[in-house]
Amino acid sequence: MQNNGRSCERSLRPRDAKNLNLPRKLVMQAQHSHNLPTPSVQRLPSYLRLIKSVRECGETAISCTRIAEEFGQTSVQVRKDLAITGITGRPKIGYQIADLVEAIEEFLGWNVTTHAFLVGVGNLGSAILNYEGFASHGLNVVDVFDANPKLLGTVVNGRVIRPVADIPERAKTLREKTGKTLDMGVITAPAHAAQSVADLLVKAGARAIWNYAPIQLELPDDVVCENVKLSESFAVLTNRMRMRRHRVSDRAQS
């Protein structure tokens, strides 16, 4: 991370300023809450995608108004969201795209490679392996595992499928041969296997779990975990459909 002059170092506590690239206000807040506004963090990937696609068109700057328009939001919200990355723009011009991409990627930790093991090479696991998007987010799936003996030795996306029992050994290999540490475990195994897989991954040194199994995992406090619940959005959708059905039939009656 470079300091290109626009940085607000003087307003930051010396140490954090460099490390976190955060405005002082947010640093102070984080001291207490220990958390950034999650909704903002969640919106950043969409912004980043748009910004990159605008960059492809040869543009070098972009305004909040433009981003907000795209997503049907207000420009103030976009500005607030971008602010958590520490970026600053210029009135009338907007934000420099190069700076913005860098700031978001750094803030999300996407400029750093995340070494991961993926367990459960079904359709979902394969989807994640084959989607190039995640590679551009720094995700490097080092090894893949599956409990199905029939799959062992098969190659998916250039990776040999190994037995789940090999997890500890492969983590050791990663450490000793490459000096890398296991950063993340991606669990795309069925629910009934998820907890034991998680235990193995944590034991092997994983500091983060990206869990697709529809089950609440028990994990040590120092392991961060995100659960992906596909049913969540399905529920919102079908609930809205039902509300609409009722409203329409209601209107028809009146």
Next chain:
Amino acid sequence: MQNNGRSCERSLRPRDAKNLNLPRKLVMQAQHSHNLPTPSVQRLPSYLRLIKSVRECGETAISCTRIAEEFGQTSVQVRKDLAITGITGRPKIGYQIADLVEAIEEFLGWNVTTHAFLVGVGNLGSAILNYEGFASHGLNVVDVFDANPKLLGTVVNGRVIRPVADIPERAKTLREKTGKTLDMGVITAPAHAAQSVADLLVKAGARAIWNYAPIQLELPDDVVCENVKLSESFAVLTNRMRMRRHRVSDRAQS
């Protein structure tokens, strides 16, 4: 656009209370806010899963305390969440599991079959097809489509893969042969194809779109849409990892 909660629903009138199976209080609230609390709707599927698994153990009642414990939440929140379905419990006993399952499923619209077309039979599309969970949520994928000529005619999960151009014709067939209407389009196609696929689906009569493509779709106001963004949770996870890294190194310095 659809899912930012600002989609201006028509206000509810008292009579709707029965149709929607909502407590009057919430109906009155909805008159103003025009929306049910989305976070609550999103948590219901997890509760439902737990409740069903508890039912398997032969239990007939469950308390909020028990549910809250499982998910590390407060019992008040669970109670509030369940309340939106219109269910009532009994002090000391809790909620009747049979009633609860029925109330949640009805509220989410999962007791009704949702007839859907799925477009894009890659790994992600196949994952959705093969995951039995969604069938239990009422999802019935009638037909599947793909743009890849090599896949045409192949069978996935008992369904023949058809060309995207067949969507209108197949919707007509569905309507005329079975009397069913197309309820939902599931888009698991790549981003560049998503908008044209959405247009086709809407034209064919789809009233809802479940979109996995990382792109903001332009849709008529009366079509409900939910976007699944896998990058969202990845962003939260890697951001937390980075925060933690800095906090730890920070601690080490001091």
Next chain:
DNA sequence: TAGATTGTTAATCGATTAACAATC
């Protein structure tokens, strides 16, 4: 300059949590 746009403080809105009476 004029007007678009940023950054920030204050106001509003919505969701969560606290408090507590009702009740099985």
Next chain:
DNA sequence: TAGATTGTTAATCGATTAACAATC
């Protein structure tokens, strides 16, 4: 009964939106 639990109102918290000065 006593105590666990529900249902509901009030208080708090956090996120969004409004207002507006600064500035390019």
